[in-house]
Amino acid sequence: MEFLSGILEYGFLQKALLTSVMVGMISGIIGCFIILRGMALMGDAISHAVLPGVALSYMLGVNFFFGAVVTGVLTALGIGYVSQNSRIKNDSAIGIVFTSFFAVGIILITFAKSSTDLYHILFGNVLAVRASDMWITLIIGIVIVAVVYLFYKELLVSSFDPVMSAAYGLPGRLIHYLLMTLLTLVTVASLQTVGIILVVAMLITPASTAYLLTNRLWVMIYLAAGFGALSAVVGLYFSVKYNLASGAAIVLASAVWFILALAFSPKQGVLWRHFRSRRKKAALKGL
Amino acid sequence: MLPRHRDPSVSVDSLFVSYHGKDALRDVSFTLLPGSMTGIIGPNGAGKSTLMKSLLELIPRDHGEVRIFGGSVKETRTRIAYVPQRSEIDMTFPITVIDTVLLGTYPKLGLLKRPRRQHKELAYHCLEKVGMEDFGSRQIGELSGGQQQRVFLARALAQEAELFCLDEPFVGVDAASEETIVAILKELRDQNCTVLVVHHDLSKAEVYFDGLVLLNGELVKAGPAREVCRPDILSQAYAAQLTFLEKNGVGV
Numbered sequence: 001m002e003f004l005s006g007i008l009e010y011g012f013l014q015k016a017l018l019t020s021v022m023v024g025m026i027s028g029i030i031g032c033f034i035i036l037r038g039m040a041l042m043g044d045a046i047s048h049a050v051l052p053g054v055a056l057s058y059m060l061g062v063n064f065f066f067g068a069v070v071t072g073v074l075t076a077l078g079i080g081y082v083s084q085n086s087r088i089k090n091d092s093a094i095g096i097v098f099t100s101f102f103a104v105g106i107i108l109i110t111f112a113k114s115s116t117d118l119y120h121i122l123f124g125n126v127l128a129v130r131a132s133d134m135w136i137t138l139i140i141g142i143v144i145v146a147v148v149y150l151f152y153k154e155l156l157v158s159s160f161d162p163v164m165s166a167a168y169g170l171p172g173r174l175i176h177y178l179l180m181t182l183l184t185l186v187t188v189a190s191l192q193t194v195g196i197i198l199v200v201a202m203l204i205t206p207a208s209t210a211y212l213l214t215n216r217l218w219v220m221i222y223l224a225a226g227f228g229a230l231s232a233v234v235g236l237y238f239s240v241k242y243n244l245a246s247g248a249a250i251v252l253a254s255a256v257w258f259i260l261a262l263a264f265s266p267k268q269g270v271l272w273r274h275f276r277s278r279r280k281k282a283a284l285k286g287l
Numbered sequence: 288m289l290p291r292h293r294d295p296s297v298s299v300d301s302l303f304v305s306y307h308g309k310d311a312l313r314d315v316s317f318t319l320l321p322g323s324m325t326g327i328i329g330p331n332g333a334g335k336s337t338l339m340k341s342l343l344e345l346i347p348r349d350h351g352e353v354r355i356f357g358g359s360v361k362e363t364r365t366r367i368a369y370v371p372q373r374s375e376i377d378m379t380f381p382i383t384v385i386d387t388v389l390l391g392t393y394p395k396l397g398l399l400k401r402p403r404r405q406h407k408e409l410a411y412h413c414l415e416k417v418g419m420e421d422f423g424s425r426q427i428g429e430l431s432g433g434q435q436q437r438v439f440l441a442r443a444l445a446q447e448a449e450l451f452c453l454d455e456p457f458v459g460v461d462a463a464s465e466e467t468i469v470a471i472l473k474e475l476r477d478q479n480c481t482v483l484v485v486h487h488d489l490s491k492a493e494v495y496f497d498g499l500v501l502l503n504g505e506l507v508k509a510g511p512a513r514e515v516c517r518p519d520i521l522s523q524a525y526a527a528q529l530t531f532l533e534k535n536g537v538g539v
Binding site for chain 1: 370383
């Protein structure tokens with residue numbers, strides 16, 4: 001109840017709640033495509049690689065949105081280039097490129113002499129969300145929902161069967177870089193709520209929870225958005241009530257849904273699987 | 288009805304493909320006619336899948352020309368249905384059997400359009416054709432290999448194409464499914480479609496196909512199945528395996 005009255009009373013809590021719910025939803029939506037395409041590590045990479053962009057924007061006095069998008073997309077291109085033009089495997093290419101970008105970011109941030117901001121960028125500080133951040137998040141959210149809605153068909157077929165979709169003329173590489181751009185946008189939107197380090201959790205965990213619960217992509221997308229939003233609300237509640245780091249609280253909330261799904265999902269749940277196989281063994285004992 | 292003309296549906300002229308400078312295919316030329324069913328055969332690493340993929344411009348070619356229905360692949364993509372090897376598809380993807388077949392209607396729908404009732408009916412009809420209509424709401428990974436392959440054939444049927452390209456459709460497939468698939472492919476051929484299949488089992492090659500393209504890095508022979516399936520010609524492609532057999536005292 002305190003939480004509810006707090007939200008009604010304090011503007012910063014309203015902004016925090018709205019922003020983190022939006023971030024939870026859009027990272028859940030994009031996360032579905034990230035995990036289905038086996039690009040979880042790529043999500044981690046892009047989220048780290050926006051740091052130099054954020055630092056540069058900070059030094060130049062422009063909105064960090066622009067710098068983050070530029071370095072995010074550059075990272076995606078760099079990883080693609082290294083893994084396609086050398087014998088370096090994809091996961092190593094990701095590791096090399098994103099850590100380099102991240103390191104550049106750390107050095108730039110120290111030049112900018114703003115260690116408190118570095119801390120907030122890395123770990124998020126949802127209670128310091130400004131109105132302008134909320135609007136940026138809303139715009140990013142609208143863009144992402146619109147793109148996924150309009151190109152749902154193409155995203156579905158190119159994620160499921162990339163060879164067939166290329167055979168009928170879908171530009172696989174373009175779709176890949178479109179997704180990388182959307183991923184960068186999500187990361188930028190999440191900077192304030194969960195921070196760079198934990199963005200990947202919001203991308204992967206709610207989507208994976210949803211993945212355990214359904215056999216239809218559109219249901220998975222709705223569920224992932226739902227779990228993301230729910231994690232934001234519950235996480236923020238505990239963060240405010242017990243004075244916990246907001247990003248960590250949100251990520252832990254999403255991990256709780258995942259563990260529940262892992263145990264109790266009707267088809268994929270380990271618990272039912274265990275009981276089913278035990279019953280089977282017991283039934284065969286009499287033979 | 289499709290017009291019964293005898294202009295080649297596929298013509299390949301001195302095709303060269305390499306991976307990072309390593310030759311995969313050298314100087315391959317052949318033509319396919321509408322109303323024919325052709326197998327691409329050859330030993331492992333002969334470039335069978337490479338040939339099919341380069342026909343469809345999924346991998347770049349170094350040299351040569353491919354004409355499909357007299358035009359470039361770009362112009363004729365919507366008249367081609369391609370079934371990749373099953374191993375290239377993620378079978379844990381959250382998609383049901385009927386929705387998998389529905390994907391076949393996407394190429395002709397174009398951007399920003401959604402499948403409507405007529406497309407769903409077409410998908411169901413194609414699923415009936417391969418005898419899988421009772422499995423429509425299952426997740427694709429819950430099916431056996433043969434059932435999956437039938438579903439992907441149904442998807443190709445939903446593309447309402449004139450050229451059907453299948454890459455190793457009989458790998459890990461039970462005998463009954465294989466029979467169903469062959470029967471449907473023959474039916475397509477009789478409707479004047481062109482069917483091209485990458486195949487590795489020599490024993491059935493002559494029974495299944497009208498024509499064969501025998502590869503071993505380069506074209507060994509392309510022609511009617513009877514003429515290609517002769518020991519003297521097959522041994523040219525399978526020379527390496529044959530020396531092994533002879534050394535071990537197996538007569539050929």
